[in-house]
Amino acid sequence: MEIITAKDLIKDYNGFRAVDGVSFSIVKGECFGFLGPNGAGKTTIMRIIHCFLPPTGGEVRVLGYDVTKEPSLIKARMGVMPQDDSLDPDLSVIQNLVVYGRYFDMPKKKTVPLARELLASVGLTDKMKANIRELSGGMKRSLLLARSIVNDPDVIILDEPTTGLDPHSRQMVWKRLEDLKRQGKTLLLTTHYMEEAERLCDRVAIMDRGKIIVIASPRDLMDEHGGNLEAVYLTLTGRKLED
């Protein structure tokens, strides 16, 4: 079953074409990765899928709804872990989850025990009452991940979920994402870490300058072009991923 489909998607910013006619479809329970350097258009696609940016052209449907017509219905069943720290510094750690649940019309009776459970699962029980400013970078990412699943979403969007994390914290996030995958959630992530894509993604879309060059499983890509994903990227675009 297709959960997300994009057809000839275009996004322009003041005359600059950030996304240039991409099409893809993502099925239920899949972990799909967008791979590419900064500025390739990955984040823009994510923002269109979670109904933040309207597309300039083409069509995007999520869970059967058009992103421009039924954003609230889509977002009710979606979780978003953004690239930036958008935790609410005016609220405590647990309040961040409870207040977030409120936007989904979840009653406090339900969100408070759920928030405790989620905090325990990411090892933040001790920090429950702490101020956001007291958290380390890794803890903030963990809390952002916990926040993105407060509403028990069917689809989770993860924009560079482990950028800037130390190896230990990265492993923790990966384990959590694998758990979510086992629960049948559809995951959509952007990354420029090969290891991350190889470990988590069923399929990846390799992007360059607003276009998708190829969509395939990491295994197939490596078999076809040889070496690791890094080498595949170099072969396909003539550029290094870090560029």
Add this chain to the structure above:
Amino acid sequence: MKIKRALRVWQRHFTVYRKLYMSSIALNFVEPVLYLVAFGFGLGGYISEVEGKPYINFIAPGIIASSSMFATIYECTYGTYVRIFFQKTFDAILATPVNIDDLIAGELIWGATKSMLYGIIIVGTISAFRLVDSPLVVLVIPVLFLSGLIFAQISLVCVALVPGVDSLNYFYTLFLSPMFLLSGIFFPLDNLPAFVGKVAWFTPLYHLTNVCRAFAAGSPGNALEGAVWIIVVVILLAPFPFRLMKRRIIR
């Protein structure tokens, strides 16, 4: 726009406010009382009467208006700016079923609530010091909500247009301060050149001050013009914060 979702945003602000309200109320309370004491007693000692009242009684109802205005304008300029651009609070909220229109409506309703809240504090204070003639002064409370909407609308338009947080100072210096001084709070505008009164007529604080003064004096008939002005302007301004903020946030 769905009012229920807008109220979720309001609720978030209220939750934050409840954590900090003691310090926040104290700050917003001290300043108006300072004005009242400094001008009422200080300057008032040299002035026998204005419009047939002791000077402190003349300015007291106007302090309701200015206090409510400052509370909303700071909340919806600096406060909103920080929430959008520094704290990314808007980004986080917009990833939930709350949409941009709901979010802007929530900011406006919260701004109006703050006007009402801080106005009520001053109504209570000046009543306790017997600086008002009539219990009808409580009728300003619903008007404070409406004038609060205007202050919030102007503030959000301003946030949507400024290139950076420092530019808000232009708004404070070129708009807020003149409006405050020429609102008729501290002196009647009759003795100034006629055009000053004409300019003041176009500012919300002038009308809110008249409304506060009319109710405090127990003559609600004199509040009519100001109240109508406020309602009409709320409606006239309604589309702008939505349109401009959308353009600013969703690039």
